[in-house]
Structure formats: C-alpha cells, structure tokens
Amino acid sequence: MHAISHTHLSLERLQEILENGEKLTLSQEAVDAINKCRKYLDDKMEDLDRPIYGVTTGFGSLYNVTIPKEDLSQLQHNLVMSHACGTGEEVRPAIVKLMLLLKVQNLSYGHSGAQLITVQRLVDMFNNDILPVVYQQGSLGASGDLAPLAHLCLPLIGLGEVRYQGAVRPALEVWNELGWEPIRLQSKEGLALLNGTQFMSAHAIWSLLQAKRLSQWADLIGAMSLDAYDGRIEPFLPLTHQIRPHYGQIATAERFLKILEGSELIRRPKEHVQDPYSFRCIPQVHGAVKDNLRYVQSVIENEINSATDNPNVFPDEDMVISAGNFHGEPIAIPMDTMAIALSELASISERRVYLLIHGYRDLPKYLVAKSGLNSGFMIPQYTAASIVSQNKGLCWPASCDSIPSSNGQEDHVSMGSNSATKLVRIVDNVETVLAIELFNAAQALEFRRPAKSSPLIEQIHKDFRELVPYLEVDTYMHPLIMKAAEFIRTRKYL
Numbered sequence: 017m018h019a020i021s022h023t024h025l026s027l028e029r030l031q032e033i034l035e036n037g038e039k040l041t042l043s044q045e046a047v048d049a050i051n052k053c054r055k056y057l058d059d060k061m062e063d064l065d066r067p068i069y070g071v072t073t074g075f076g077s078l079y080n081v082t083i084p085k086e087d088l089s090q091l092q093h094n095l096v097m098s099h100a101c102g103t104g105e106e107v108r109p110a111i112v113k114l115m116l117l118l119k120v121q122n123l124s125y126g127h128s129g130a131q132l133i134t135v136q137r138l139v140d141m142f143n144n145d146i147l148p149v150v151y152q153q154g155s156l157g158a159s160g161d162l163a164p165l166a167h168l169c170l171p172l173i174g175l176g177e178v179r180y181q182g183a184v185r186p187a188l189e190v191w192n193e194l195g196w197e198p199i200r201l202q203s204k205e206g207l208a209l210l211n212g213t214q215f216m217s218a219h220a221i222w223s224l225l226q227a228k229r230l231s232q233w234a235d236l237i238g239a240m241s242l243d244a245y246d247g248r249i250e251p252f253l254p255l256t257h258q259i260r261p262h263y264g265q266i267a268t269a270e271r272f273l274k275i276l277e278g279s280e281l282i283r284r285p286k287e288h289v290q291d292p293y294s295f296r297c298i299p300q301v302h303g304a305v306k307d308n309l310r311y312v313q314s315v316i317e318n319e320i321n322s323a324t325d326n327p328n329v330f331p332d333e334d335m336v337i338s339a340g341n342f343h344g345e346p347i348a349i350p351m352d353t354m355a356i357a358l359s360e361l362a363s364i365s366e367r368r369v370y371l372l373i374h375g376y377r378d379l380p381k382y383l384v385a386k387s388g389l390n391s392g393f394m395i396p397q398y399t400a401a402s403i404v405s406q407n408k409g410l411c412w413p414a415s416c417d418s419i420p421s422s423n424g425q426e427d428h429v430s431m432g433s434n435s436a437t438k439l440v441r442i443v444d445n446v447e448t449v450l451a452i453e454l455f456n457a458a459q460a461l462e463f464r465r466p467a468k469s470s471p472l473i474e475q476i477h478k479d480f481r482e483l484v485p486y487l488e489v490d491t492y493m494h495p496l497i498m499k500a501a502e503f504i505r506t507r508k509y510l
Contacts, residue, residue: 019043020124020139025321027313031225033117034110039143040120042135049126050135054202056331057129061088061203092206093173099166099210100176102151107164107215109147109179111440114218115168116142118320119209127323127330128208134199137172144194149177149184150215156421157344157432160325161215164433169209174198204327211325211342219436220316220351226443227309227358230450231302233504234361235268236476237454238298239275241368242282242291243469244460246377249273249282251296263310264303272298275510279470288377294367301364308357312350319347348415348432355439359407362449366400369453372460373397383459383487390490393456396497400452403445410438410445451500455484462486472510479507 018033021043032038042050107115120138123130141147148171154163170176171187178187191198201209241247252272257265276282290296327338373393375381382392414434420427458480461469468474483499 017041020046020120022046022049022125025121025317027221027224027317030114030117030221030320034113040117040139042120042124042132042139046124046126046135047132050124050130050132052331053126053129053329054131057204057329057336058202060336088203089200092201092203095206096166096169096173096201096209097175099162100170102154102163102167104151104153107150107152108222108440111218111222112147112150112168112179113142113145114221115150115165115214116147118214118217118221119165119168119212121320122212122214122322122324123208125323127328128325129202129204129329130208131199131202131205134172134201134205134209137196137199140196141171141178145180146171146190147179148187149179152437155215155433156419156426156429157213157216157348157435158342158429159422159426160211160342161213161344161433162210164215165210165212168214169206172199172209173201204329207327208325213319213324213342213344213347213432216344216347216351216432216436217316217320219440220312220347220354221320223351223354223436223439223443224309224313224316226447227354230358230361230443230446230504231305231309233450233454234302234305234365235271235298236275236473236509237365237450237457237504238295238302238368239272240457240461240469240473240476241372241453242272242295242298243276243279243473244281244457244464245291245295245368245371245379246281246284246286246288246464247291247295248286248288249276251291252276252299257299262300262303262307264306264308265299266303267306268303269299275472276470277472279473280467281464281469284467292367292371294364294371298364301360305357305361308354312354315347315350344430344432344435345415348430348435349413351432351435351439352411352413352415355407355413355435355442356411358439358442358446359404359411362400362407362446363404365446365449365453366397366404369397369400369456372456379460379463383456383463384490385488392487392490393459396452396455396493399497400449403449407442407445410442414438447501447504448497451497451504454480454504455497455500458484459487476507476509479503 018038019041123135148168150164150167155161174188176187252269257269324341326342327336373382381387382394384390384392414431417431418428484496
C-alpha cells in the first residue's frame with residue numbers, strides 16, 4: 017500500500033508501486049490539505065468581491081465572461097466534457113495508470129480545490145485497474161494536457177470509456193455495476209482536473225523507467241559484441257576516464273570491466289591495435305546517455321512532486337493566483353534531449369551490428385558458415401538501420417515549435433505532449449535495435465568457441481539460447497527478433 021502524501025515521490029518508488037501492484041491510499045496529511053483548500057474556496061464563494069479565473073469565469077480567451085453562481089457546477093461539467101477532443105492511437109494502459117497516480121499526487125497538495133470525493137474516486141480507479149481510454153493527440157502541452165486529461169477524467173462524471181477487466185466499456189456502465197455515482201463537480205474543480213502536466217509526466221516516467229533498463233542492457237549487449245568482435249579492453253581502463261571525468265563515462269567504463277571480468281576472449285593477444293569507434297568509444301557514448309538520464313530524472317521528479325494546475329489556491333495566504341505552472345516547457349525540452357540521447361544508444365548499436373556481420377576478424381560473412389546460399393544475418397542489420405533512421409526524424413525537438421491558440425490568449429505553447437509521445441516511440445525503437453544486436457552478438461560469439469567470454473556474458477548467452485537458437489541456415493527471423501526483445505524486456509542481470 018502506498019500512501020499519497022507530500023513526501024518526495026521518486027522514480028524508484030514509482031517503479032516499486034507499479035511492479036508490485038501496490039494500491040493507493042490518501043494519507044491524513046493529503047486528506048487535510050484537500051479538505052482545507054476546498055473549504056476555503058467554498059467560503060470564498062460566499063464573499064467574493066472580484067472575478068477569479070476558472071472559478072467564476074469562463075476559460076481561455078473567455079476569461080472575461082463572468083458565470084452566475086448557480087451555473088458554476090455546470091461550467092465545470094461542460095469544461096471536462098467539451099475538452100475531450102483527443103484523437104489518434106490510444107495511450108498504453110501502463111501510462112494511463114501512471115497518469116491517474118500523478119493526478120492524485122498533484123491534487124493532494126491542497127492548492128487545487130478538488131473535492132475529497134473526486135480525488136478518492138481517482139484513487140479507486142487506480143486501485144481497481146479501471147483505466148480511462150485516453151488518446152495520444154490533442155494536447156499542446158501548455159494549459160496543461162487539456163484534451164488527454166479530459167479523457168482521463170470523463171469517467172468521474174459518468175462519461176467516456178474505461179478499460180476494465182480486459183474490455184473497453186462505457187464508464188457509466190461500470191459505475192452502475194460497482195454502485196458508484198457520477199460526481200457533481202464544484203467550482204474550479206474541472207479546471208483542477210484538466211490543468212496539469214500528468215499526460216506529459218506519465219510518458220516521461222514510463223520512458224525513463226524503460227530507458228534506464230535499456231541503458232543497462234546496452235552495456236551488457238555491447239560487452240557481448242565487443243568480445244565476439246575480438247575487441248580490446250584498453251578503452252575501458254580507468255586512467256583515460258580520470259582525465260575526462262564525466263560521471264556517465266566513468267560509470268560505463270567501470271561497468272564494462274565488471275561485465276567482462278574473467279573473459280578468455282578479452283585477455284587474449286590482439287593483432288589489431290585499436291577498434292572502430294562504435295566499440296572504442298562506448299564509454300563516451302553510453303556514458304553521455306547515462307548523464308542525460310540522470311538530468312532528466314531530476315527534472316521529472318521535481319515535476320511530479322509539484323502542483324501544476326491553475327489557478328493556484330493558497331488558503332493560508334488568502335490568495336488565488338492565476339499563473340502558468342501548467343506550461344510544459346520545463347519538461348518538454350528535457351524529453352526532447354532524452355529522445356536524442358536514446359536514439360544515439362540505438363545508432364551506435366546498429367554500427368556494432370554492421371561490424372559483426374561483415375566478415376571482419378575471422379568472423380564469417382553474415383555470421384553463417386555458408387553465406388551465399390544463406391543470407392544469414394544480412395537483413396536484421398537493414399531493419400536496425402531503418403529504425404535508426406526513423407529515430408532521426410523523431411528526434412526533431414517538438415519543444416521548438418509553438419502555435420497560438422484560444423484566440424491568442426494562449427500564445428506560446430510547449431508542444432511537450434508531442435515530445436512525450438514520440439519519446440515513447442523512440443524507446444520502443446531502441447529496444448528493438450538492441451534486441452537485434454543481441455541476436456547478432458550471440459550468433460557471433462558461437463564462432464569464438466572453444467574460447468569463452470566472462471561468466472556473466474556466458475550466462476546471458478546460455479539463457480538467451482533457451483529462447484533463440486544458434487542458426488546454421490536461413491530461417492524465419494521476425495519471431496526470433498521479437499523473442500530477443502522479450503528477453504531484454506523481462507530478464508535482469510548485473
């Protein structure tokens with residue numbers, strides 16, 4: 017059980033919650049903050065001497081239209097309903113579940129004005145795996161993630177669809193089945209639900225969790241390729257990295273020394289005096305990715321431990337401030353840099369694949385004994401090259417674009433939602449390219465027998481062979497690549 021509180025929520029804790037299937041509960045601290053803020057707003061409504069954006073007014077460029085008190089609940093209902101304009105592919109359930117958790121966290125700080133019953137319903141949805149159907153397109157990443165968060169919150173008012181017990185069903189149908197009543201939103205509440213960066217942040221968290229896993233696998237697979245290629249260990253020795261002390265570079269070099277400890281192949285005399293850059297510069301490239309992930313993690317953790325809706329309510333100071341905490345720029349730019357970093361992980365991996373299949377250093381051409389009759393591993397490299405090229409297009413930074421909206425009132429937007437969704441695509445692509453490298457490296461290592469790699473690499477190779485066999489002749493390769501991807505998705509090593 018995870019208690020939603022104002023304690024710092026880390027990436028590692030989020031991973032534990034998701035992997036262990038933990039339920040959520042609201043701490044007393046969160047309950048008190050939510051109730052205090054709601055009571056303040058309700059009391060304020062009785063003695064209001066000026067319009068407050070989103071509380072007594074319309075939204076966006078309609079900020080100057082005052083809404084009668086008796087229509088304020090309908091105003092919030094209409095807001096959620098009218099903003100559910102998402103299109104495109106569905107957001108994957110794992111990310112939607114993160115969105116629910118992050119929205120609850122955001123509302124728990126007591127600066128949003130949500131009712132306790134509303135926050136509790138989001139908790140109940142999380143705990144019962146009732147996941148709203150959310151679409152990838154529609155957010156500008158500026159006034160919060162309006163369209164996707166509207167789809168996330170439609171079920172609260174009995175609208176929209178949810179994925180529940182393996183099927184997509186109307187939310188109201190599920191509510192009736194569970195004995196839940198749709199929630200009647202109060203003043204400001206719809207805005208609290210729709211303003212916020214939880215769509216972007218959830219994509220970033222999911223991508224970070226996968227990226228850290230893929231970064232670790234890139235080292236393991238790169239080490240297997242290095243040994244299979246008969247590469248040299250000198251580029252990983254500490255003296256070089258002490259005179260260029262980037263954290264990630266040092267960490268990568270140290271890790272390779274541990275991974276390859278005990279390898280017969282790495283110790284044997286070499287005829288070649290140096291390796292190509294895709295091997296020799298692994299510490300510099302893989303290390304730069306590690307440094308980027310550390311930076312992005314620090315930014316995203318700061319974001320998910322923040323109140324990012326608008327306006328911000330401060331009961332103790334008797335202030336309601338309309339500002340810009342929903343603007344996605346602080347995380348849009350880091351997500352774009354993370355996309356670039358991850359694409360480089362795939363780019364250098366594809367180059368190692370290229371070297372393994374070209375008949376260098378006593379490896380057979382295309383990693384089969386009878387090439388010509390057999391194409392062997394020729395085409396997996398094509399696939400990797402195609403994916404790497406696609407990543408280059410996806411790496412164009414979405415955050416450098418802005419299209420004004422809401423009649424010019426929202427005149428600069430982050431496009432961080434586009435940064436987020438294409439980042440997820442790049443993560444998937446990197447996983448596939450690394451799977452292709454593992455597929456090739458395991459095959460190449462067979463041609464170094466009877467010499468062996470390190471105990472760790474040999475264990476990985478042995479486990480991999482339980483899913484993907486050594487290939488003597490041509491075969492249908494797509495299923496084997498998919499099995500390789502599954503292997504690095506489900507196995508954990510040093």
